[in-house]
Amino acid sequence: MENYNSRAREIRRRKRRRRVIRNRIIFGCVLILLVVGIVFLVKWLSGGSSDTGNTSTPAASEANASGGSTEGNTDNGSEVGTTAEAAGSWQAVLAEADIHCKQYNYDKAIELIKGVSGYEGIPELADAISRYEAEKAKAVPYDKMSEITHVFYHTLVIDGSVTFHLSDKNKVRDYNQVMTTIDEFNKITQEMYDRGFVLVDIHDIAHLEKQADGTEKMVWGTIYLPEGKTPFVLSQDDVSYYEYMEGDGFANRLVIDENGGITNEIDQPDGSVVTGSYDMVPLIEDFIREHPDFSYRGARGIIALTGYNGILGYRTAPKYGDPSDSSYKPEYAKYNVEEERQKATAVAARMKELGWQFASHSWGHKDYGALSFDKFKTDAQKWEDQVEPLLGGNVDTIIFPFGADLGEGSWRGYDHSDSIRQKYQHLDGLGFDYYCPVDGAQYWTQMKDGYFRQGRRNLDGIRMWWAVSGYKDTLSDLFDSNKVFDKTRPTPVENL
Incomplete structure (x- = not known):
């Protein structure tokens, strides 16, 4: 009887281990599907990026390195913004727009954001426009x-x-x-x-x-x-x-x-x-x-x-x-x-x-x-x-x-x-x-x-x-x- 009970307990332990392993596999599969779904959603919202992990472009890196527009004081933000958008990186556009805003070029910053296809549906970009407009409201003509x-x-x-x-x-x-x-x-x-x-x-x-x-x-x-x-x-x-x-x-x-x-x-x-x-x-x-x-x-x-x-x-x-x-x-x-x-x-x-x-x-x-x-x-x-x-x-x-x-x-x-x-x-x-x-x-x-x-x-x-x-x-x-x-x-x- 004792041997029988021992064998029964062993069988139950094995069944529990199989259930745990099965549940872990199921959970892992669900997690993978969830991640894939999120990635697909981000790609769709950002205009179909082929590389969602890439959050910068050469244009944006150059802008960050120089502390401003890649053309200094010239008005080339639209070209840079278009390049970044074509690369599927609205994050790079946002980074450059933030620099324009910090450098008191609020209209250029807003223009860059609005150049991103579907910007209205991206919360970060919509919030950025609100921030830029608020900063613009604080600026006044220098009177001396x-x-x-x-x-x-x-x-x-x-x-x-x-x-x-x-x-x-x-x-x-x-x-x-x-x-x-x-x-x-x-x-x-x-x-x-x-x-x-x-x-x-x-x-x-x-x-x-x-x-x-x-x-x-x-x-x-x-x-x-x-x-x-x-x-x-x-x-x-x-x-x-x-x-x-x-x-x-x-x-x-x-x-x-x-x-x-x-x-x-x-x-x-x-x-x-x-x-x-x-x-x-x-x-x-x-x-x-x-x-x-x-x-x-x-x-x-x-x-x-x-x-x-x-x-x-x-x-x-x-x-x-x-x-x-x-x-x-x-x-x-x-x-x-x-x-x-x-x-x-x-x-x-x-x-x-x-x-x-x-x-x-x-x-x-x-x-x-x-x-x-x-x-x-x-x-x-x-x-x-x-x-x-x-x-x-x-x-x-x-x-x-x-x-x-x-x-x-x-x-x-x-x-x-x-x-x-x-x-x-x-x-x-x-x-x-x-x-x-x-x-x-x-x-x-x-x-x-x-x-x-x-x-x-x-x-x-x-x-x-x-x-x-x-x-x-x-x-x-x-x-x-x-x-x-x-x-x-x-x-x-x-x-x-």
Whole structure:
């Protein structure tokens, strides 16, 4: 009897195990069917995606990497949105639309979402439109367009312990006065962001508009920002990485990285190359990637270029490939000028796609106000012939070297004297509409029918030293110089 009971219990245990296994199989099958059904439903709602696991596209990845539209400040959102939709990824469209919204381009964000087929039936997209419309309602026209400040830098010092301790004391004094260190730049950028400053394109402030009689007239633009936000323009001079700066603690050139972004290269004494964010352009790209709302509709800064040493760190001037040139040096034999020009052109094109603007800084870094008209014309033509083609043409901004202008009293307007008018008319004929001298005031603008002028403020060693030494503080509206000033600087900072 006992053996019989034991066998019966064993049989019951086996039956229970079979039921458990059968139930698990049934449950697994049901779960698989449920997952398949959900996947099919998502595919149907998103327009028939062939890869529901793919939530990004090259266009969206590029937008995220640059912190904005893949065409910078150009209005290409529809094309990008269409590409993402064709790939079946409304999530990528949503990601890009969110960036547009953060950058105050609410209409573009809404347009992107509405470009997705069946967006009304996707809760995330319907919610996004409501969010964008709510943010748009908070934006108001900025009411002080003539009071927008314009700040600028020179090439950034990577390591003050190198640059400010060179054996050439004249170089040290010059660098100490007009340069800004990376540490200072990053602190200034962060503090300006914390205070609500937003980077805008100078063309957002004023632009030429066709009149009823067919002529063009410069008119004020309209910038829509939430209360508490303040627009500003950014520029950088001499982004040529001059020969005389080599080995002094600066980057050597701008390049396109493996992700399509812009970064720097530094040549090492042993022949190796270090890559990273060592100057304004990649540092601003990094910052906008983290803080898209620092850029108004994808705006970046203005890069002012000379031509006598080439541009962007590439030796593009004719002298580098012409042994008969009076400025030629034997060491120039290492350069292939055509290759240098091709590289510079590619970098400039990518920068423009990201939203960067370019400006003439004269060809030879000349004071246009002090030059005779003939020498002025010669220099301006060299820039037109040797530099502008590398930038894709149509450069409409001139940033004057030495903070000068077109002559004594030119602040009154370019009709102030015959010599000033003559130079202005020549530049106007070359296509320049925006003119930027240096002015230490918080803001200075001048609007005429044919041009717009904006003074620029130098955020450099001498200005910060004035503030920290108690002489005068002209930068307090932007940042606290005492928190920013780099302690590796020699003091006092001399005004040369």
